[in-house]
Amino acid sequence: MFTIKLENFEGPLDLLLYFIKRDKIDIYDIPISKITKEYIDTINRAKQLNVGIAGEFILMASMLTRLKTRMLLPRKEDEEGFEIDDPRNSLVDQLVQYKTFKNIAKKLRTIQNDNKDIFYRPNDINISDIEYSPEEFLREVSLFDISKIFKEALSNAPTDDTFYIERQAISIVEQRQFIISNFNRKGILLLNKLVKKLNNKLEIIVTFLALLEMIKTGEIICKQKDIFGQIEIKLNITAKA
Amino acid sequence: MNNELIIESLLFVLSNPLKQSDLKKIFDNGDTPSLENIVENLNKKYANHAFEIKNVGGGYMLVTKKEFEPFIAKILPGKKLMLSNASLEVLAIIAYKQPINRIDIESIRGVDCKGVIKNLLTKKLIKIRGRDNSPGKALLYCTTEEYLKHFGLNDLSDMPKHNEISEIVNSDEDKINSEAI
Numbered sequence: 001m002f003t004i005k006l007e008n009f010e011g012p013l014d015l016l017l018y019f020i021k022r023d024k025i026d027i028y029d030i031p032i033s034k035i036t037k038e039y040i041d042t043i044n045r046a047k048q049l050n051v052g053i054a055g056e057f058i059l060m061a062s063m064l065t066r067l068k069t070r071m072l073l074p075r076k077e078d079e080e081g082f083e084i085d086d087p088r089n090s091l092v093d094q095l096v097q098y099k100t101f102k103n104i105a106k107k108l109r110t111i112q113n114d115n116k117d118i119f120y121r122p123n124d125i126n127i128s129d130i131e132y133s134p135e136e137f138l139r140e141v142s143l144f145d146i147s148k149i150f151k152e153a154l155s156n157a158p159t160d161d162t163f164y165i166e167r168q169a170i171s172i173v174e175q176r177q178f179i180i181s182n183f184n185r186k187g188i189l190l191l192n193k194l195v196k197k198l199n200n201k202l203e204i205i206v207t208f209l210a211l212l213e214m215i216k217t218g219e220i221i222c223k224q225k226d227i228f229g230q231i232e233i234k235l236n237i238t239a240k241a
Numbered sequence: 242m243n244n245e246l247i248i249e250s251l252l253f254v255l256s257n258p259l260k261q262s263d264l265k266k267i268f269d270n271g272d273t274p275s276l277e278n279i280v281e282n283l284n285k286k287y288a289n290h291a292f293e294i295k296n297v298g299g300g301y302m303l304v305t306k307k308e309f310e311p312f313i314a315k316i317l318p319g320k321k322l323m324l325s326n327a328s329l330e331v332l333a334i335i336a337y338k339q340p341i342n343r344i345d346i347e348s349i350r351g352v353d354c355k356g357v358i359k360n361l362l363t364k365k366l367i368k369i370r371g372r373d374n375s376p377g378k379a380l381l382y383c384t385t386e387e388y389l390k391h392f393g394l395n396d397l398s399d400m401p402k403h404n405e406i407s408e409i410v411n412s413d414e415d416k417i418n419s420e421a422i
Binding site for chain 1: 252253254255256257295302303304305306307308310313317321323324326327329330332333334336337348349350351352353362363365368369385390391392393394400401
């Protein structure tokens with residue numbers, strides 16, 4: 001048993017044509033069951049399927065399997081008892097068409113070989129200084145060229161990749177003042193009220209640090225009456241004095 | 242000035258086929274010579290030369306004679322473009338079915354052809370010719386003058402005819418060949 005390398009085939013149709021040629025199968029009367037088994041065995045044996053081509057081979061495998069089941073179903077017959085609507089028809093059409101183009105490609109290869117030994121005059125004349133009429137100038141330029149150049153131009157375009165981030169200067173001293181200015185006449189401040197007045201993360205952090213600092217120096221006292229309850233900040237008048 | 246020499250100079254300078262229609266611009270006194278006759282005379286003169294004039298891409302080009310390839314190959318850097326099987330298959334389909342979109346090419350080959358098409362576009366063997374009316378308005382591809390040059394063909398009717406393509410037993414081929422012309 002020799003192994004068949006999937007990479008050597010131009011796709012699932014090519015592989016099927018290989019089986020057909022090797023086993024001298026009549027392309028118009030393909031034994032679907034046999035060829036499906038062979039096809040699926042081949043794919044299974046190719047342990048490492050290239051993801052790119054695997055999809056195409058597996059699609060064909062599922063189509064063959066479907067064809068196999070459809071072959072089991074009874075089909076319509078015409079008056080003379082010939083089967084019409086052979087489920088294999090579309091596969092056969094596809095195979096015959098592909099085979100035709102494969103043969104043309106083979107012929108092109110011969111033509112290419114016949115022509116490979118002749119050399120044309122190279123395009124080496126500097127035309128940049130010559131004024132061309134627009135249609136003459138664009139004669140050799142295709143839509144693909146333009147889109148390619150446009151894409152290149154876009155990717156070569158200078159990009160401004162420096163960004164400036166302004167650093168916010170928030171100091172503990174300032175936030176201390178801010179906290180003090182927010183106490184009511186009774187010298188009481190609710191923590192969640194204070195936090196609501198802050199604009200961003202940095203302000204919240206620095207304010208919190210200022211609070212801790214003030215608790216340490218005894219300027220304020222924090223109280224929480226119940227679990228998850230409001231935290232009350234009290235100005236400690238005695239300490240301040 | 243001798244018309245033959247004028248045309249010889251044009252052939253020497255051009256890297257694309259010189260066509261009968263080009264001569265109108267050059268001989269603007271209305272007395273345009275027949276390019277075909279002149280080429281025939283020139284080729285007779287070139288019998289003892291290393292080059293000759295070839296009918297390619299719908300016109301005429303100066304080419305080296307085949308037997309000098311071994312020497313030319315030594316002095317020219319790089320190899321001449323030789324196309325892969327996949328490229329040849331896609332080119333064959335485009336040549337006979339043009340203009341054709343990628344989906345139709347892929348449904349004939351049963352495999353993805355994106356990379357091959359891009360490669361052929363870069364090599365200028367095919368070009369985009371508009372879009373079709375299908376949903377999504379797919380791009381249509383057709384072959385180029387460069388394609389004819391690469392294979393040394395004069396025009397698409399020089400492509401293999403159905404009796405030259407062996408092993409074909411289907412009526413499909415008649416359809417394909419009639420579409421090519």
